[in-house]
Amino acid sequence: MNLTLKVWRQKNASTKGAFVTYKADGISADMSFLEMLDVVNEGLIHKGEDPIHFDHDCREGICGMCSLYINGQPHGPKRAITTCQLHMRTFHDGQTITIEPWRAGPFPVIKDLAVDRSAFDRIQRAGGYISVNTGGVPDANEIAISKVLADEAFNSATCIGCGACVAACKNASAMLFVSAKISQFALLPQGQPERYNRAMAMVEQMDKEGFGSCTNTGACEAECPKEISLTNIGRMNRDYFTAKFLKEEEEHKS
Amino acid sequence: MSDFKQTFNSSLGKKLIMALTGLFLCTFLIVHVGGNLLLFSNDNGYGFNVYANFLTHFPPIEVIAYLLYACILVHALYALILTIGNRKARPIPYASAPKSPTLWSSKNMGLLGSILFLFIVIHMGDFWYHYHNDETMGFKEYRTNLATGMTVATDYRPETADFEHSVTTQGDVEIVRVKDLHARVVSSFSNLWYVILYVIAMGALSFHLLHGFQSAFQTAGWSHKKYKPFVQFVGTWLFAVIIPLAFALMPIVYYFKSL
Numbered sequence: 024m025n026l027t028l029k030v031w032r033q034k035n036a037s038t039k040g041a042f043v044t045y046k047a048d049g050i051s052a053d054m055s056f057l058e059m060l061d062v063v064n065e066g067l068i069h070k071g072e073d074p075i076h077f078d079h080d081c082r083e084g085i086c087g088m089c090s091l092y093i094n095g096q097p098h099g100p101k102r103a104i105t106t107c108q109l110h111m112r113t114f115h116d117g118q119t120i121t122i123e124p125w126r127a128g129p130f131p132v133i134k135d136l137a138v139d140r141s142a143f144d145r146i147q148r149a150g151g152y153i154s155v156n157t158g159g160v161p162d163a164n165e166i167a168i169s170k171v172l173a174d175e176a177f178n179s180a181t182c183i184g185c186g187a188c189v190a191a192c193k194n195a196s197a198m199l200f201v202s203a204k205i206s207q208f209a210l211l212p213q214g215q216p217e218r219y220n221r222a223m224a225m226v227e228q229m230d231k232e233g234f235g236s237c238t239n240t241g242a243c244e245a246e247c248p249k250e251i252s253l254t255n256i257g258r259m260n261r262d263y264f265t266a267k268f269l270k271e272e273e274e275h276k277s
Numbered sequence: 278m279s280d281f282k283q284t285f286n287s288s289l290g291k292k293l294i295m296a297l298t299g300l301f302l303c304t305f306l307i308v309h310v311g312g313n314l315l316l317f318s319n320d321n322g323y324g325f326n327v328y329a330n331f332l333t334h335f336p337p338i339e340v341i342a343y344l345l346y347a348c349i350l351v352h353a354l355y356a357l358i359l360t361i362g363n364r365k366a367r368p369i370p371y372a373s374a375p376k377s378p379t380l381w382s383s384k385n386m387g388l389l390g391s392i393l394f395l396f397i398v399i400h401m402g403d404f405w406y407h408y409h410n411d412e413t414m415g416f417k418e419y420r421t422n423l424a425t426g427m428t429v430a431t432d433y434r435p436e437t438a439d440f441e442h443s444v445t446t447q448g449d450v451e452i453v454r455v456k457d458l459h460a461r462v463v464s465s466f467s468n469l470w471y472v473i474l475y476v477i478a479m480g481a482l483s484f485h486l487l488h489g490f491q492s493a494f495q496t497a498g499w500s501h502k503k504y505k506p507f508v509q510f511v512g513t514w515l516f517a518v519i520i521p522l523a524f525a526l527m528p529i530v531y532y533f534k535s536l
Contacts, residue, residue: 029372042372095376120372128366191377193384194363196288226289235366236288236359239492240375240384254500261498262290267284 024050024111027119028063030075030094036131036139042121045075052112056099057082057089059111076135082107084248087183090190091136092123097187097246098194105185105248127195129232141202141233143184149228150221151204151236153213166212176210179203181249188243188251194235199243202259203251209262221265280300287495291359296493298352303422303490303516305345310523317530321430322459323419330442330455333408360387382484383492389485396478403465412438417457424449431455466531479525487517 026047033040047063054062057079064074074238080088089106093099099109114120124132129142180203205222208214212222237256245252308326309409312332316326327346332338418433423446433454442455465471490512494500 031372090370092373095371095373097377100376123371123373126369127366131526183452189376192376195366196363198288226287230288233366234483235363236292237496238383238386239488239495240379242375242379245378253495254502257495257498257500259498260293260496261500263287263289264293264498265288267280269367 024052024114024116026050026059026111026114026117029119030136031123032075032135033124033132034067035134040132040135050111052110054111055082055107056091056093056109056111057107076133076137078137079107084108085183087185089136090125091184092190094121097125097190097205098185098248102245103248103250105183108248125190125191127186127194127234129197129234130186130189138186140184140186142234143186143197145232146197146201146225146228147184147204150217150224151208153208153217155213168211172210176207179251179255180207182207182247182251183249184274185248187246187248189234191246192237193234193240193242194238196237196243197229197232197234198237198256198259199251199253201225201249202255205259205262206255209258218269219262222259222262223266226259261270288362291355291362292496294355295352295359295488296496298348298355300493301348302345302352303486303493306516310520313527314523316459316462316527320428321419322417322457322462323428323430323453325459325462326417326419326455326457327453329408329458334442345463349394349397353390355388356390381489382488386488387486388484389481392478392529393485396474396481399474400478404458404461407461415457415460416440416454417459419453419455421451421453422449422450427443463531463535466528467535468534472528472532474524475528479521482524483517483521486521487513490516 024047028044028047029042031040032043036205045063045067047059050059050062057077060077066171067074078088078090080086082089084105084107087105089098091098091106093106093109098104101109118170121137124130124136125138126142127138130138130140131137136252155174182200182203184200186200187199189195191197205225208221209218239253239256243255244251285294312328313325315328318324332342416433416435418431419428420430420431435454440454443452444454445452464473491505491508494505494508
């Protein structure tokens with residue numbers, strides 16, 4: 024396969040970037056998208072040029088590191104995959120592929136196609152945890168949890184924090200990510216003690232980072248490599264408003 | 278109070294304001310379309326004029342009317358605030374057009390809303406403003422023989438300048454004198470451009486509510502697998518089909534009547 028790539032090149036966060044066109048010749052249809060970029064980069068290194076900087080790690084669709092906005096879609100065409108799971112057979116010979124970094128104010132470009140997603144880490148730190156006592160390992164089935172709820176919580180917990188939801192959203196909203204992280208605990212007994220404080224703290228941090236609001240277009244849900252559903256956003260909204268309007272936790276303090 | 282302020286200043290709180298004002302406007306539409314169906318009764322505007330008179334002279338309705346105007350302004354203002362915030366969240370736009378599968382209406386709520394806001398300004402200027410401020414607006418006198426149920430309509434010229442309406446009876450005949458808003462409807466809807474404007478606006482309303490009604494429930498957190506299909510059904514058939522269609526038929530029917 025011979026392809027034309029339009030790649031966003033940007034030295035660092037403080038310089039302006041621009042598209043540079045590269046030829047990707049002799050690409051095997053069985054290569055993953057990242058392997059294709061590896062081949063292009065090898066050529067660039069041989070020519071003494073700066074290789075294209077992009078994020079990647081496990082290359083098996085579970086780490087959430089690879090990003091890339093490919094021809095108008097995060098992680099390229101095809102549903103429920105990351106960029107490392109995208110194969111070149113998805114494209115046709117002679118096609119022009121435009122590759123951009125995630126575009127969002129809270130995700131500044133580090134270099135070329137790699138963006139800084141530490142905004143997600145800060146949201147997680149604000150409340151994406153449960154408090155567990157140290158000591159002996161608790162008995163596995165000490166607390167009875169219905170299978171349905173356990174599965175639902177697990178589905179929410181499959182979020183790998185890649186940021187495709189933010190990249191796909193017309194408002195660069197992080198609600199699918201935040202709602203998944205809130206839901207995975209809100210659904211389980213272990214998550215109850217901090218449930219409402221968690222919703223408030225994580226939403227507050229999300230707003231502080233500068234992500235947009237939700238218009239319920241469903242682009243995030245469609246592009247999520249782990250198929251996290253919009254139901255999570257509804258649950259987050261419910262928990263947040265319940266926390267804000269109905270909970271009175273500090274009755275005895277004042 | 279500062280906690281409430283913080284809540285409504287959050288991204289979720291601002292959307293909640295959009296959802297609640299939007300749903301209130303939706304309930305208003307049901308009343309508005311229901312009342313305006315009187316335009317389709319062939320009675321020289323008797324029912325419609327009496328209805329218009331009732332709306333403007335019954336204090337609780339007047340209070341709700343001002344609440345309604347406030348809701349329209351708040352809904353539009355928060356849409357603007359949210360849009361500015363959303364634009365800020367993506368300072369550098371994508372070069373390639375987004376291809377994620379989404380409903381067209383959900384991505385164009387701002388455009389649809391702007392068309393509707395412009396329409397509301399024109400619509401209220403034409404009917405609401407004239408009804409309240411136009412001294413030259415005519416009056417109609419409806420004489421109904423209560424024994425036979427026959428109504429005869431004639432133009433009425435008030436004896437004093439501040440005359441509003443009157444209901445009197447002479448024997449079996451009930452005499453109702455009200456402002457003739459119906460005549461304004463007839464003259465406005467005889468203008469083709471006006472009819473086109475109304476039909477376009479109702480198209481915008483349809484798409485706005487197709488997304489807006491069900492979206493409001495999701496935003497408020499009232500989302501449940503069991504009720505979602507019902508909300509979707511009402512949002513699609515009642516708010517995106519029946520109501521806009523009924524509204525759009527009013528100018529169309531009156532235009533063809535005027536030919």
